[in-house]
Amino acid sequence: MSVDKDTVRRIAHLARVQVAEEKLDALAGEMNNILDWVEQLNELDVTDVEPMTSAVETTLHWREDKVTDGNKAEDVLANAPDAEYGFFSVPKVIE
Amino acid sequence: MNTDKTYTVKGVTGDWEIVVGLEVHAQVISNAKLFSGASAAFGAEPNANVSLVDAAMPGMLPVINGECVRQAVRTGLALGAQINKWSRFDRKNYFYADLPQGYQISQFQFPIVGEGEVVVDLGEGRTKTVGIERLHLEQDAGKSLHDQHPDATYVDLNRSGVALMEIVSKPDMRSPEEAGAYVRKLRTILRYIGSCDGNMEEGSMRADVNVSVRKSGDPLGTRCEIKNVNSMRFVMQAIEYEARRQVDIIEDGGMIKQETRLFDPNKGETRSMRSKEEAHDYRYFPDPDLLPLEFDDAFMTDAKASLPELPDAKKIRFTESLGLSGYNASVLVAEKENADYFEALLAEIVKATGKGEREVAKQAANWVISDLFGHLNKSGAAISDSPVSPAGGAELLKLITDGVISGRIAKDVFEIMYETGKSAAAIVEEKGLQQVSDTGEIEALIDQIIAGNPGQVAAYRGGKDKLFGFFVGQVMKATGGKANPQVVNKLLRKKL
Missing domain, CATH: 1.10.10.410 (Arc Repressor Mutant, subunit A)
Known part of the structure; x- marks a missing residue:
């Protein structure tokens, strides 16, 4: 698998990360290095090995169906660049 | 019996068949959200039912609500579907203002429920079996309000993180009528088992409709997906419009572009969602914050034991054991509350008259359907608001069977009962309405x-x-x- 400049531009856009045009080539190189490195894992035969889902022997913790949180709109909105009438206010998103 | 009416779209080159599949999003009935302890209730002040998990603050971790798992399993069982005791949550990545995480926690590769089926009632004794492809659990997004400010969108995260079941059908439907009947049946089942309130107006149940057209016997055509349709009537209208649009394009020598469309209920048409033109690339991957979702047979057995009699079984019992007509049985089982009222009434009549259920069922059914429903519909009331209780109805019907009043007079008595809440016997006594048999x-x-x-x-x-x-x-x-x-x-x- 190999990443080119267009792919980097596209990934950056999907993640809404602004990347200057002149940095795209360098990033493509870095990403390819990472991919190559991970690619080495494919050399291992894992046919009979169950996928590992956690480093420790544990299972998913379940929560009871109780309301234990909420009613903190002020906290929730504290970091919002803009908020009005209890809502987050963002630049108009037109459907 | 299978449907024998074939729905086609007439074109200049002949008849076209339509192929419809539905993805229904059903909000799970639970107190708290899927992965947080904030309330899942509808209608709170903006951002009141939001925890820091729902607002996607850094460092917050999702913890699954067991009740949502149980509801998904109960729903799967009610759909006669395969239950997967091992399933997994994946991240579906996309960027939108009402999705603070930047991804939705969903189930992509390993859903909690697999294949099942629903028998859909098409009226006049016609039925059709629609396959269920899968059901998975996922988070709802927040709500965007675009019309409150000239150049801002307001975002309310109260719905963000509420548990949804996405129920995906197979592309088995061939007419708007079948699709409407499928949504209706699904809603009935969900309401029977209490896993979703089925309130389409409040958005707790909504459908994405996939439509394509083809000449009979041809392979599947390219489909378009109509997003977020929120009533049964709109589902049918959207399909009708969309099928016509596709046939016209193909017959004019055009190609159908696979895309996401919106249904405009005011104009009765679908239109392309311009903002989503860019092909979606969700980059699914297993959510590293969550271990696989696992449960044992005992959990499934308990879930199964908690299910009430389902509408299909009830309908069979009403026709076979009680001797009701198929039509009457269908009407009575369509809403659980109606069926419950009818059964309570039946029990009261049996108690009052000492007769067998089967002897009195027909009369009771006719009275519920024509008299009671007639009045409730006229005053726009639900059965839960009925001023006449099952015991009150039983008393009235007993007066008829005992020959105290005629069926004709009973209608007048019922009218007064409905308006005043007085008992049938009191009204008959007061107005001297006893039948003259002397x-x-x-x-x-x-x-x-x-x-x-x-x-x-x-x-x-x-x-x-x-x-x-x-x-x-x-x-x-x-x-x-x-x-x-x-x-x-x-x-x-x-x-x-």
Whole structure:
């Protein structure tokens, strides 16, 4: 698998990360290095090995169906660049 | 029995078949959200039901709500579907203002519920089996309000993180009618088992509709997905419009572009969602914050034991054990509350009369469907608001079977019961509506009428049979409608 400049531009856009045009080539190189490195894992035969889902022997913790949180709109909105009438206010998103 | 009516779209090149599949999003009934302890209730102040997990603050971790898992399993069981004791949550990545995480926690590769099926009622005894492809659990997004400010969108995260079940059908439907009936049946089942309130107006149930067209026997055509349709009528309208649009494009030599569209209920048409033109690349991957979702057989057994009698089973019982018509049974089972009322009424009648269920079921069903539903519909009330209780209804019906009042008078009595909440017996007593079955009294009246109408009597005896009704009418008039019709008929025939 190999990443080119267009792919980097596209990934950056999907993640809404602004990347200057002149940095795209360098990033493509870095990403390819990472991919190559991970690619080495494919050399291992894992046919009979169950996928590992956690480093420790544990299972998913379940929560009871109780309301234990909420009613903190002020906290929730504290970091919002803009908020009005209890809502987050963002630049108009037109459907 | 399978459907024999074939729905087609007429084109200049012949008839086109339509192929429809639905993804229904059903909000799970639970107190708290899927991965946080904030309330899942509808209608709170903006951002009141939001925890820092729902707002995607850095460092917050999702913890699954067991009740949402149980509801998904119960729903899967009610759909006769495969339950997967091992499933997994994946991140579906996309960017939108009402999705603070930047991804939705969903189940992509390993859903909690696999294949099942739903038998859909198409009326006139026609049914169709629609396959279920899968059901998975996922988070709802927040709500964007675009119309409150000229150049801002307001975002309310109250819905963000509420548990949804996405129920995906196979592309088995071939007409708008079938799709509408499928949504209706799904809604009925969800409401029976109490895993979703099915309230389409509040958005707790909504459908994405996939439509394509083809010539009969051809491979599947390219489909378009109509997003977020929020009523059964709109589902049908959207399909009808979209199929026509696709046929027109193909017949004009065009190609269908696979895309996401919106249904505009005011114009009754679908249109392309311009903002989503860019092909989606969700970059699914297993959510590293969550271990696989696992449960044992005991959990499934408990979930199964918690299910009530389902609508299909109830309908069969109503027709086979109670002897109701298929139509009446369908009407009664369509809403669980209605079926519950009917069964409570039946129990009360059996208690009051000592008769068997089967003996009284037909009369009870007819009364519920024509009288009670008729009045409820007229006043726009739900059965839970009925001013006449099952016990009250049973008392009224017993007065008919006991011959105290006629069926005709019973309708008037019911009207008064409905308006005043008084008991049937009290109304009959108060207004002196008891049926006159006393043959002596009726006989005397008939004698008077015969004496008073010699012309009609002669004509009747001369062969004008229709005049019989005239005499019945006269007797009824004289008794204020209270004469027992059977007695009147019998005596009149004897005397004339």
